[in-house]
Amino acid sequence: MKPHLIIIALFFSLICQAQSKFYVRGYVMDESKRAIDLANISEKGTTNGCSSNENGFYELALTPADSFTIVFSCIGYESIERTFKSSGQSVNINVILPTTSTQIGDVEVRAHRRQTSTMQTIDTDKFRLMPDASGGNIESLLVTFAGVSSTNELSSQYSVRGGNYDENSVYVNGIEVYRPLLVRSGQQEGLSFINPDMVNSVEFSAGGFDSKFGDKMSSVLNITYKKPKKFEAATSVSLLGASAYVGSAGKKFTQMHGMRYKTSAYLLGSLDTKGEYSPWFIDYQTYLTYRFNPKWEITFLGNISQNTYRFIPKERETSFGTLQMSRNFKVYFDGMENDIFRTFFGAFTTNYKPSKNVDLSFMLSAFNTNEQETYDITGQYWLADLDLSSADKTDKAKTTLGVGTYHEHARNRLSATVANFSHMGEFRYQNNTLQWGVGAQEEIIFDRIQEWEFRDSAGYSMPYNPNRVELIYNLTSHIDMYSTRLTAYVQDVYKLRREHGLWSFTGGLRANWWSYNKEFLISPRGTVTYFPKWKQDFNFRFAAGLYYQTPFYKEILRPVTDINGNTTMVPNAAIKAQRSLHLVLGADYFFRLWNRPFKLTAEAYYKPADHIISYYVDNVRIRYAGENNAKAYTTGIDLKLFGEFVPGTDSWISFSWMKSKEDVLDDSYEVYSNKGNHLGTVYPKWISRPNEQRYSVSIFFQDYFPNHPEYKVHLKFIWADGLPFGPPRSERYQAVLRTKPYRRVDIGASRGFMQGREKFMSKQDVVKSFWINLEFFNLLNIKNVNSYYWVTDIYNQQFAVPNYLTGFMVNLRVTVDF
Incomplete structure (x- = not known):
C-alpha cells in the first residue's frame, strides 16, 4: 500500500x-x-x-x-x-x-481533606468554646498555628515567620480591611474587625500565597462571611463583654446583624499599674445579600466601631531581677489618658454570572478612621535594691538607686480615608481556572502628632545639660497626604492527572503602582502540588514568589532631628517597597493512630529580603526608620501534628524553629580603650530582627467526659522564645537583649445544654442550646513581659523595668443559640 x-x-x-x-x-x-x-x-x-x-x-x-x-x-x-x-x-x-463519619454518642469523627496550596482551612466551630483573654478574636486561635506567634494576650495582632504586625493581609469577602493606626498598647485595642458569629470560612497562609492576595510580605487571612439559610441567633455574655447576632433568609434576601461589646477593665486589674481603667469597645456589623435571579446578586457589608480608652493611673510597684540582684520600682501617678478610635467601613458588591463557567464581581468600598490620643501623666518614681535575705519582711529595701520625676504629654490626631473600586473575575474551562482582578484606590491621610516626655533624675533634667532644660523625647508632625494606588493580578490554576499521580499548578502575576513614590512593581508567584498515586497518604507542594510590602503610611515617616533635639516626622517620597523572595517546601502525611485520623504537616522556608525599612517595637506600636536602610533573611521550619488525640475532637501540636536576621547598611560605631585611645571601627553586620522568635511550641487540646460530650475542656498552651530589644530610640545594633520566654496556659471548662438531651430543653423550641464556660487565664500565673520602661540616672546608666502582662484571672461566659 x-x-x-x-x-x-x-x-x-x-x-x-x-x-x-x-x-x-x-x-x-x-x-x-x-x-x-x-x-x-x-x-x-x-x-x-x-x-x-x-x-x-x-x-x-x-x-x-x-x-x-x-x-x-x-x-x-x-x-x-x-x-x-x-x-x-x-x-x-x-x-x-x-x-465519612463514625458516631460516638453525639460526637462526630471526620477525615482530613487534602490541601492543594499553602492555604489551610480553620474550623471556626472550635473557636466558640476556646478560652480567650482578648474577648473574642479569631486571631487567638490562629496564634496556635505553626509559624504564627503573639506575645501579648491583650492584643489581636500577630507575627508570622519573623514579620511584623503590619505585614499581614486580612480580607473579608475579598476586601482588604485595616486597623487603627495610632494604637500603641494592647490595653488600647478593641476587638478585631472579624465577627466570629458571622464567619462561614477561614483560610490562612503563612507564606507562598497566590497572586490574588495583596501586597504584604508575611501572611494572608482570608475570611468569608456566611449567608444564613434560615433564622438563627446567638448571644454571649461574660465578664469581658457581650455579643449578639441574628440572621435570617428569604427566597432572595439574606441578612446578618452582629453587635459586640468589650471591656477589659476586669482583666487590666491584674497589671502592676493600679488605677481607674475604663476601656470599652463597641461595634455593629451587617451583611446583606439580595439575589435578583440566578445570574445577578448584590451584597452590602457594613461596620461601625468605636474604641474608647480612659485611664487614671494611681500607683505602680514592680519587683524584678534575680535572687542575687533583686530590684523594686515604685511610682505614684497624677494625670490621665483619654483615647478614642472611631472607624467606619462599607462595601457594595455586585456579582454577575453570565454562564455556569464565568463569575464576575464589581466592588466599591470605603474605610474611614478618626483617632485621638490624649494624655498628661506625671509620675514620681523610686528604684531600689531589695535585700531578700533580710529578716524584716516589711521593708526589704536596701539601697536607693534612683529617684526622679517624669511627665508624658500627647495631643495626637489622625484621620484616614481609603476608597477602593475593584473588579474580579473567574473563568473555568476543563482543568483550568483562570482568575483576574483590577483595582484603583484613593488614600487621604491627615496626621497631627505632638508628644513629648520630660524626665528629672535626682534634681537634674535628662539628658543633662548645664545650660538649658531639655526633653528626653519629643515628636511632632503635620502631614496632609493624598495618593492613588493601582493594582492588578491574573492567575491560573491547572490540574493534570497522570498515571503516577495528580499535579496541581498555580501561577500568576501581580502588579502595583503607587502615585506617591511613582513605583511600579511586578510580583510573579507560583505553586506546584503533587498527590502521588503510589502513596496516597502523602502530598507535596512547593511555592515560590516575589512579594512586595508596599508602603502605606507609617512606613514612609522618617524622623528628622535638629540641633536642638526636636524630632519631626517627615514623609519620605523616595522610599521603595520592601521586597522578599518566598521559597516554601511542604508536605502532608495522613495516617491513622489508635484507629483515628491524623495529619502531620511540615513546611521549610527561606525568605531573603532587601529594601528593608528597619524598625523597633514598643508594646504593639511599630516605629519605622522611614528609609530603605537594611537587608534581611528569614529561614525556618514549621511542624504541626493535627488529629483526634481524643476520639471525636480535633487537637493539634505545633512547633516552629526560626532564624531571622537583618543587616542595617552602613551602620558602625567606634571603640575606645579605658584611656580614650581609639581602637577601631566596628561594623555590626547581621543582628536579630525585632520579631525573631527562635522557637515556639503551642498546643490546642480538646477533651470531653466519656459518654457525656456536653462536658468539654479546652486548653491553649504557648511557650515561645523572647524577643530582642534594646534601649528606646537607640541604634538597631544595640538591641542585643532578649525578653524572657513567653509562657502561658489558658484552660476552659464547659457544660452544654442541648435540645434532645436535656428534659427541660424539650419543653420549649426557642433555645437550641446554651453553654456555661468557666475560663482560667494564665493558669500558672506566670509573669510574662510585654515591654520595658527605661529609667536613667544622672550618670546615664539605664535600668530596664519590665512591664508585666496580666496574671491569673477567672472568667465566666454564657453562650445561647436560638
Missing part, C-alpha cells in the same frame, strides 16, 4: 475511534451541595479516570460497551458507584458524596 493511503487509512481509523468515544460528565458535591475539589472519578476495573475541578465538575471519556460502572471517591467522603447501560451518547451524572 502506498504511504499516503496508509496515512489516510490511519486518519479515518482515528476519526472513527474518536467518534466512537462518549463522555460522562457532571458535578460532584457534598451533602450541603458544595463542590468537592479533587474527587476521583474512575471506570471500575480500569486505569481510566479523571478528577473534579474546584467547582466539582468532571468529564470522563469512555469507549462504548454494554454497561459501565463509575466509581466516585474522595478522602473524607464515602465512595459511591453508579452503573448504567451504554447508549453510545454522552450522559450527565451528578452525585452527592456523604461525609
